Amino acid sequence: NAGVTQTPKFRILKIGQSMTLQCAQDMNHNYMYWYRQDPGMGLKLIYYSVGAGITDKGEVPNGYNVSRSTTEDFPLRLELAAPSQTSVYFCASSLSGTRNNQPQHFGDGTRLSIL
Amino acid sequence: TQLLEQSPQFLSIQEGENLTVYCNSSSVFSSLQWYRQEPGEGPVLLVTVVTGGEVKKLKRLTFQFGDARKDSSLHITAAQPGDTGLYLCAGANRDDKIIFGKGTRLHILP
Numbered sequence: 001n002a003g004v005t006q007t008p009k010f011r012i013l014k015i016g017q018s019m020t021l022q023c024a025q026d027m028n029h030n031y032m033y034w035y036r037q038d039p040g041m042g043l044k045l046i047y048y049s050v051g052a053g054i055t056d057k058g059e060v061p062n063g064y065n066v067s068r069s070t071t072e073d074f075p076l077r078l079e080l081a082a083p084s085q086t087s088v089y090f091c092a093s094s095l096s097g098t099r100n101n102q103p104q105h106f107g108d109g110t111r112l113s114i115l
Numbered sequence: 116t117q118l119l120e121q122s123p124q125f126l127s128i129q130e131g132e133n134l135t136v137y138c139n140s141s142s143v144f145s146s147l148q149w150y151r152q153e154p155g156e157g158p159v160l161l162v163t164v165v166t167g168g169e170v171k172k173l174k175r176l177t178f179q180f181g182d183a184r185k186d187s188s189l190h191i192t193a194a195q196p197g198d199t200g201l202y203l204c205a206g207a208n209r210d211d212k213i214i215f216g217k218g219t220r221l222h223i224l225p
Contacts, residue, residue, distance in 0.1 A: 004157070031211065042119075042203060042215035043158070050211060058212065090157050098207035101146045101165055106157025 002026050006091050006107035013081045013114050021076040021110050023091030031094045032074040033104065034058075034066065036087040043090065049074055050097060081114045088112070117142040119206050119216035127222040131193055136219040138204035139186045145208050147180055147187045152201040152218070194223045 007022045025032065030051045035043040035058075045058030049068040063085060065077045074093075078085060088111050092104040120139045128134055138147070146165045150158035162171050164180035164187060171178045175198075177190040191198055203218045 033213075035215075040124075040217065042217040043205075044215075045212060048211065092157070097211040098146070098213060099209050099211070101163050101207070103148065103160040103163065104158075104213065106159070108156050 004091055004093055004105050004107035006089075006110050008110060009108070010111045011113070013078075013112065015081060015083065015114060017081050018077070018079050019081070021078075021089055021091075021112070023074045023076070023107060024072050025074075025091075025093040025105070026072065027093060027095075027105065028071065029093035029095050029105070030071070031097045031102075032068065033092040033094075034064070034074070034076045035090045035092065036060065036085075037090060037109075038087050046076065046089075083114045086112060086114045117144075117206065117208075117214050119204055119214055121202075121204055121216035121219050123219060124217070125220050125222075127224060128194060129224050130195060133190070133192050134194055134221070135188055135190045136202055136221070137186065137188050138216055140206060141185065142206070143184050144206035144214075145184070146206075147184070148205045148207065148213070149178055149187070149189055150203040150205060152203060158201075158203055194221075196223045196225050199223050 004025045033048045034046040047066040049055045092106045094102040149161045152158040167182045167184045169180045175192045201218045204216045205213045
């Protein structure tokens with residue numbers, strides 16, 4: 001079972017460049033999430049989706065965009081990369097969200113540096 | 116804004132010792148989850164506690180949810196080097212969002 005797959009694992013961008021972080025899950029989960037994890041900090045929610053075609057902002061959405069055209073995929077787009085977006089990005093999925101106490105399954109992360 | 120405070124931030128102890136780490140909030144959560152994260156990997160769920168006062172055991176790990184559902188603790192008995200990692204607590208309510216603490220980084224010395 002692949003679970004949650006994130007690509008790429010590492011990337012270096014120049015200020016102002018754009019890129020898309022890919023996330024795919026093969027567990028038929030409805031809910032998907034994007035977090036960023038900065039050194040010494042917990043995970044902060046960027047965007048989440050409760051199903052295909054539906055996305056919502058999390059705690060730190062500025063500078064990012066998402067789309068959810070299929071159940072399996074939830075890409076995260078950075079349009080104008082800034083040094084403050086240097087972080088490790090984690091994608092997660094869960095079957096039915098927090099109402100049924102479902103766990104989140106995480107990918108291994110994308111380590112992104114903006115120079 | 117709901118916050119989860121984890122303490123201590125760092126803990127380094129000898130193999131075989133016992134330890135407790137804490138997760139505290141001024142807010143009530145409908146459930147609380149504990150995750151362990153190893154370098155270069157995503158967090159992995161250890162346990163979910165739902166009922167106030169609930170205690171769950173996972174081999175040498177004991178998790179407790181406070182009676183008021185605002186706090187939780189993780190107790191490890193006879194710590195082993197394999198327990199080394201970042202322990203994250205995460206509180207959930209019924210709005211589909213999970214709030215993570217900053218974590219306790221645990222290092223078990225052989």
